Amino acid sequence: MQKHLMAVLIALAIVPAAQAADLTTEKTPVTVNSVTSGLKHPWGMAFLPDGKVLVTERNGGMLIVDAEGNKSAPLAGLPDIDARGQGGLLDVVLSPDFATDNTVYFSFSEPGADGSSTAVARAKLGTDKLTDVKVIFSQQPKYKSNHHFGSRLVFDKNGELFITTGDRGSQRDQAQKLDNHIGKVIRINTDGTPAKDNPYIKDSKAKPEVWSYGHRNIQGAALHPQTGALWTHEHGPQGGDEINIAQPTKNYGWPLITYGEEYGGGVIGKTEQDGLEQPLHYWVPSIAPSGLIFYTADMFGEWKNNMLVGSLKFGQLVRLELDGDKVSHEERIMIGHRIRDVEQGPDGAVYLLTDSSDGQLLRLTPAK
Template sequence: MHTFTRILAASAVLLTFSTGLSARQATEIKSDKATLQLEMVSDGLEHPWGLAFLADGKMLVTERAGRMRYVNADGSLSEPISGLPDITVAGQGGLLDVVLHPKFTDNNQIFFSYNEPGANGSSTAVARATLTGDSLTDLQVIFSAQPKFESRHHFGGRLVFADNGDLFITLGDRGQRRDDAQTHDTHHGKVVRVTTDGKPSAANPYLEKDNALADVWSYGHRNIQGAALHPQTNQLWTHEHGPQGGDEINITRAAHNYGWPVITYGEEYGGGKIGKTSQQGLEQPLHYWVPSIAPSGMTFYTGELFKAWQQNLLVGSLKFGQLVRLELSGEKVINEERIMIGQRIRDVRQGPDGAVYLLTDQKNGQILRLTPKK
């Protein structure tokens, strides 16, 4: 059974977005379960998109503008890491997510998604490389979404490792090509599952099907910018942007059709019906929002700092500048809390210290750290 959240559209007008925290400033936030402290770790990042934690206390951060940097333990930024491929930076496209290989301590390999240029436009691609000091070496493109297309929108781009070491890659419908989300012969509006060498996973449902791409895992998606593996079931949970309303959370299973654009709880921008809200054989969302919160970034909280948040799902909101906390009972959302941060939240990660780290999507983007107030 799916649930939804409806909020008054007028509330968006009441939000005042800050320009960001200062380095010596900490903000106290009251929430349902605890009093929180929000502090800035680092700033000076141009639209940061993805974040990964390294064992030496550093972080690896991507900037949509096409740069990857280290963030040192004191919050200072390194110079851009060299060795990135050509990246088309336009609209929502650029350098996107970054994750560490499950055996990173042995091989120093990272994977990152980006907007890859080509003869007929661009598309989401994923590369693997060895992180050696301040440079990337042994770079190999392991996935390139097809077809290339002239569009500045809906790249998806989140990367999540499955429990067996396969890599899930989330993709968007590229805006003008939304009907492609209902086919199996393009990557538009899909989740794909590949090995770390880029080969279709043996678990994929269309390995032997004619006129279907073998790396496709699920379809009928609009634009997935949040994905996380459930810590107990190891199932892939995703959220995706609706149009005007209808942002969704789904458990993303093999061969399932999540309906876009045949079914949606959203409408055309400026108004107008798109499709139905349900149809037999198409998956209903686990949870949805009307109006849209513009979700980006997602993690299951499993740390010790926020004991009352354990097994909760944390989602960033670009539109309302909030961290959305969802309490779960199995595959149901039973409670939702909106925690006002005041900046566009692009990514949400749990750190090794149990704190919640947030990336803010702005020209002077920040890394924020959320902890319980002592």
């Protein structure tokens, strides 16, 4: 497991003054080990009960990595995947009843006659293949775009599945309309039907799967360990990455409000507007966040209940201390690779996936 070993310290956090985060120079040294390498743009991971890790690759591969870093051959049985641009095989989670049903859920860019869209399938996990594969959600409508698929998957405490989607890059205005799945948080049952207490379940002018809307591209989502609420982060355009608590019927503003700007410069809407939710925290300049957990183990005692966010742009792990719903302190831990996903292992260590054609699974532990 210990193929590469290095100690890393924090980099100075850059946070807009309006966020009022504590920017002390506290340092948290960590040790980073590479569990395995040679992954092709890995995107999501899930720990199996035996400690092995199920990993997705954006090019359409799903494989299993053991504690020694040995990789299985790609599992057979995946559906057709449109692996282009930001699309491909994306997140993966275990069923809440995995011990008895051996079922996994995964998101991917699904091809179709009109383009592609974010889709979610469930399947039985075998030793070398997936069986009983069934698509349970397909974002509507499809577009000819290779951007902004969202795709994080989170089960809530009642066993319903949250799915994050994006605005597909070219369809930002659709994020404000309820008759589609573009730029939304989706909530469904495990058979794909809308959760019965969804806010628009009886609204004939809205998609019944919609939970919240006005999102740009959510690539981080996790349940708060105490409240059970769904916390998310999403990519801003040029600046304006956001952290939000995704609540039913709430409109998070994209593209009417944002703290970012057009690529290359140019105003997008305003920074605030009545009836639209302000982010709990935002980044200018953008960190390009991907992956999100609340850390709950004891290995990093000072990190208990902190948020950990991966940064694609700066190659960092971002640690956020919370005071209720406010971010009180931000720390940047320099990893040196684009971080696509963050997970807490059963051993209490923090695991990261690095986004490259020679991607790695990294293991973080406290420096000794």
